[in-house]
Amino acid sequence: MKAVRIHQFGGPEVLTYEDIPDPEPRKDQVLVRVRACSLNHLDLWVRQGLPGVKLPHIPGSDVAGEVAAIGDYVTGFTLGQRVVVAPMHYCGRCVKCVAGLQNQCREFTVLGNAVDGGDCELIAVPAANVIPIPHSLDFNQAASVPLVFVTAWHMLVGLAGVRPGQTVLVLGGSSGVGIAAIQIAKLFHCRVITTAGNEAKLEKAHALGADHGIDHYKQKISDEVRKLTNKQGVDIVVEHVGLATWDESIRSLKTAGTLVTCGATTGPNVAIDLRHLFARQLRLLGSYMGTMAELHEVLGHVFAGRLKPVVDRCFPLSEIRAAHEYLASSQMFGKVVVNPSV
Numbered sequence: 494m495k496a497v498r499i500h501q502f503g504g505p506e507v508l509t510y511e512d513i514p515d516p517e518p519r520k521d522q523v524l525v526r527v528r529a530c531s532l533n534h535l536d537l538w539v540r541q542g543l544p545g546v547k548l549p550h551i552p553g554s555d556v557a558g559e560v561a562a563i564g565d566y567v568t569g570f571t572l573g574q575r576v577v578v579a580p581m582h583y584c585g586r587c588v589k590c591v592a593g594l595q596n597q598c599r600e601f602t603v604l605g606n607a608v609d610g611g612d613c614e615l616i617a618v619p620a621a622n623v624i625p626i627p628h629s630l631d632f633n634q635a636a637s638v639p640l641v642f643v644t645a646w647h648m649l650v651g652l653a654g655v656r657p658g659q660t661v662l663v664l665g666g667s668s669g670v671g672i673a674a675i676q677i678a679k680l681f682h683c684r685v686i687t688t689a690g691n692e693a694k695l696e697k698a699h700a701l702g703a704d705h706g707i708d709h710y711k712q713k714i715s716d717e718v719r720k721l722t723n724k725q726g727v728d729i730v731v732e733h734v735g736l737a738t739w740d741e742s743i744r745s746l747k748t749a750g751t752l753v754t755c756g757a758t759t760g761p762n763v764a765i766d767l768r769h770l771f772a773r774q775l776r777l778l779g780s781y782m783g784t785m786a787e788l789h790e791v792l793g794h795v796f797a798g799r800l801k802p803v804v805d806r807c808f809p810l811s812e813i814r815a816a817h818e819y820l821a822s823s824q825m826f827g828k829v830v831v832n833p834s835v
């Protein structure tokens with residue numbers, strides 16, 4: 494099969510499009526023919542070098558495609574069935590996994606991170622990871638859902654415990670997680686304030702349901718939040734930007750507000766004034782992916798049309814370098830997808 498692999502860490506030039514043997518599915522696995530794989534910032538980190546990535550390595554976390562072969566021990570699927578692949582890798586037998594907390598498993602990793610991913614034509618995955626999709630979703634849309642929507646759902650619903658009518662600040666409203674978080678917060682009838690780097694992106698965020706937009710290059714986020722909330726601040730901040738916005742995110746919280754973070758795109762090392770943390774009784778929560786149950790729950794809303802994936806642009810798999818460069822340029826609103834040739 495054709496696959497994108499990295500043999501060394503570095504810039505887009507280390508991504509090679511090459512022929513490798515087809516994967517052999519185990520008897521408890523399903524072989525999926527990849528029709529679309531969406532990119533995440535994780536792809537850029539993996540390419541640049543993360544601990545636990547063994548070379549050569551196939552990146553790519555979010556796969557949609559068709560069932561191409563079914564292991565002997567697997568029932569309930571048909572050849573050609575349209576499916577999305579859950580991007581989680583976990584042991585399935587530890588106390589965390591059997592409790593349904595797969596993202597706390599010691600073996601937990603994301604497809605395309607410490608295990609080979611979906612930037613290829615065929616991928617073999619455990620049957621539990623294979624989820625049928627309705628015809629209302631095309632492959633590019635389906636591939637744009639799993640990682641960002643399960644991440645945003647776990648942050649807002651699983652950890653922050655969002656309640657109807659709260660005010661939520663979503664940093665980076667044009668990013669994959671931002672687009673998911675805006676829609677999930679609106680599903681809970683929250684008031685949503687979001688940030689983006691230009692007017693066109695803010696317009697698109699409004700169209701997704703965001704009530705207020707802040708241009709983070711032209712406006713001071715916490716000042717705008719204070720104006721919009723009668724000096725109260727917000728109940729929940731959805732963070733993933735890191736260093737560039739951390740202080741503003743903390744300042745934007747109301748007393749006893751919750752900041753939940755899943756990333757540090759602009760840098761991981763931030764400072765915090767502990768007097769603010771205890772005197773204002775803030776909650777700071779770290780979030781990583783989500784559980785299989787949360788993925789099924791959020792997919793239910795996507796399948797019903799209540800949450801919508803946003804696809805920005807598709808590239809042929811052979812043009813993976815251009816796709817990575819485009820993702821790194823932050824011009825997009827929504828997901829960047831690669832497609833193996835049919």
Ligand SMILES: [Zn+2]
Pocket residue numbers: 583584585586587588589590591598599600
């Ligand atoms: Zn486990």
